[in-house]
Amino acid sequence: DAKTTQPNSMESNEEEPVHLPCNHSTISGTDYIHWYRQLPSQGPEYVIHGLTSNVNNRMASLAIAEDRKSSTLILHRATLRDAAVYYCILRDLMHQFYFGTGTSLTVIP
Amino acid sequence: DAGVIQSPRHEVTEMGQEVTLRCKPISGHNSLFWYRQTMMRGLELLIYFNNNVPIDDSGMPEDRFSAKMPNASFSTLKIQPSEPRDSAVYFCASSLINEQFFGPGTRLTVL
Numbered sequence: 001d002a003k004t005t006q007p008n009s010m011e012s013n014e015e016e017p018v019h020l021p022c023n024h025s026t027i028s029g030t031d032y033i034h035w036y037r038q039l040p041s042q043g044p045e046y047v048i049h050g051l052t053s054n055v056n057n058r059m060a061s062l063a064i065a066e067d068r069k070s071s072t073l074i075l076h077r078a079t080l081r082d083a084a085v086y087y088c089i090l091r092d093l094m095h096q097f098y099f100g101t102g103t104s105l106t107v108i109p
Numbered sequence: 110d111a112g113v114i115q116s117p118r119h120e121v122t123e124m125g126q127e128v129t130l131r132c133k134p135i136s137g138h139n140s141l142f143w144y145r146q147t148m149m150r151g152l153e154l155l156i157y158f159n160n161n162v163p164i165d166d167s168g169m170p171e172d173r174f175s176a177k178m179p180n181a182s183f184s185t186l187k188i189q190p191s192e193p194r195d196s197a198v199y200f201c202a203s204s205l206i207n208e209q210f211f212g213p214g215t216r217l218t219v220l
Contacts, residue, residue: 032207034207036209038152042213042214043113043200043202043211043212043213043214044152044200044202044209044211045211046208046209046210049207049208087152091207094157094164094165096154096157096164096165097142097154097209098154099144099151099152099153099154100151101151102151
């Protein structure tokens, strides 16, 4: 199974950018990189995904290293509502998702 | 659309009893996933269906667990007999292409 490695926790000040790193050194050429987040007492929700190129959407940006062995989720202006556990996940050809332990993000007012 | 619907939201049962968790995926989605989440093990994929057919059940912990998807709008996860170590939050998710949509989860407590 493809695996991801993330820091257990990070802190950010409100309204500042946050860069959440993820290492996936065993990624295969066909694996997509997905990010989900889980707010307290809720199910995970989709944030963004990509294959090779950097991606932007209304929630965040995803920067993918040229060798695809790492990626970074960027929240441009953290708000208190962004406090959650962020999961970096690889999706394989069978469309299965493998969640790691995630990064618990604390946003400081 | 109401999103993924799971029932019950909370279940408390005694060891040895049968437990059935239910999931209604988003209409039109062709993939359905069952996950289990605990503090110790995090979020684990149990089983994955595509077009109502089980594709991979390697995450199912043991024979006490079984899952069915009789049609595109309904799936069940059954535990028989239940044990205290099965206590967890069980999530159902559905997807069409890339994004998985998760339900609110069922919090199961086995005494």
